[in-house]
Amino acid sequence: MTGVVPPVCTPLTPDNEVDVASLERLVDHLVGAGVDGLFVLGSSSEAAYLPDGHRRTVVETVVRHVAGQLPVLAGAIDMASLRVLDHVRAAARAGADGVVVTAPFYTRTHPAEITRHFRLVADRGELPVFAYDLPVSVHSKLDPDLVLELAAEGALAGLKDSSGDEGALRRVILGARARTDVPGFAVLTGSELTVDSALAMGADGVVPGLGNVDPHGYVRLFRYARAGDWERARAEQERLCALFRMVSVGDPLRMGASSAGLGAFKAALHLRGVIDCPLTAAPQVPLSAAETEQVGKHMAAAGLL
Template identity: 30%
Template sequence: MTNTSAPFGRALCAMVTPFTGTGALDLDGAGRLAVRLVDGGCDGLVLSGTTGESPTTSDTEKAELIAAVRDAVGGRATVVAGVGTFDTRHTVELARAAEKAGADGVLVVSPYYSRPPQDALEAHFREVADASGLPVMLYDIPGRTGTRIEPETLIRLAGHPRIVAVKDCSYDFLAAQKVIARTGLAYYAGCDEHNLALYAVGGAGYVSTVANVIPAQLRAVLDLFDAGDTGAAAALQQRATDLIESLMSSGLPGTVTTKALLTTQHLPSGPVRPPLLPANRATTEQLRTTYEHFVTATAAARPDTEAPFHAQAEGRSGQ
């Protein structure tokens, strides 16, 4: 059965922000990467999130990135802009700027470092949601922010007409099911190992870092599930486990590992900005090996899980 409550699409990529060799924003590269991701099956792109190195980009760069990606993909995918900061006033300003630049929605993370209590957290999200006409995806990632968006807070926030979705990195699957069951919030897996599991209990889809490198295969997991071939969906999700672990649980930030792997494929990425440091050669080679094993195993096991998406990509490119 197809999940229908997906206001930003189902297969969203938390896109890296490409930089030039000197560390400047690479708008041409961002546009080319965005088109590749959409051609590969992504129906939404999340910009300036954790993977997009948002703490290191200026407000002007964030707006320019939105405009460049919007121009590149047109209406073929939703563009969701990360606007969350630890300052409500600044977050409001970024939400309004994102709307002006052409975003379809905003991703708002819990304010970090100050660790506001739940009533203050709720007030923050409501003020941001009131600041523009864009729909809001809340981002619950307490491992980075230090503050959980408690289930009861999410249930209350679901009553706001513009708060429509959650990117879930809480690692609390029970709480996610509770909120899905009691609200109309669209739940997106923010941890790639949960993509299929959350979808199977009523989630809307995913916001994936790993989709930067295997967009078609992750999209195939959802489409196989929707087609009723749940065994094939599970097998494909399982085959991605080693790559997901290498990219997201290797002791390095996903931005670092993803950019390293994209570079081996000669795709737009560029360096990371300080305080992050690039992956070393040994790590990069291991990532490349893991990626190649995944692609080979997937093609051997079920070549049909990739072919339809290449055909769709060609069709979309010609539209």
């Protein structure tokens, strides 16, 4: 798994159902930009807010619509192993190519239990497993040595690192390159803002939430980096960093970071005509008209409107 793998937003109808037609248009928008894979039911997909029926609809819709053009990874994110395994089986039935799994959360989890969790999911599941390092949400950091150990066992096919710990990411990248017992192990950064530096370190790709809004930009950035054109890669990264400021238009006195960030992505997709409705799932707070106008200004400055 290499290249640009956007975590696909989940369009909703005004009555909080999955908007299948908008989701299909979003997939076409991403595939048409030249992305290398799709990741559904991650943080940018609002997986934490969606009931199981919505999750199944998302995976089934995207796999069916992609029709084998690109690999599709599905988030199997839940509090503990048995619930995660239910999601893995549903993703396998839908035809997903792999699953993305966090450490267990809510309970106070010991490192030995995190290790057992990934081994159980890999052993009893039916799909390759990508670990999702997301300590801001699951309240535990995946140790680089554990990631490499699980990779050597064949329990992990790759890592999506959204930890913000660049030193730990570097340890995994260098460790994976130095070892002969982790062939094909993919290291993907989840940071929209440091893609050029991650690729320079040797990361295999990027999973950018902002890639929903500007997939062409991330495809260009990846291609510049792979060609060794670091000057162009840096310029494209800086343009995307400016565009990413749209996630801060929401008033922090009345909404959280998820409402602001995901609301901005969906507002941008609505302004671009990709999705019909910018609604985010409850209990997130919607952007105001003035905040949506600010999203539009960021997009215009980036050349997207």
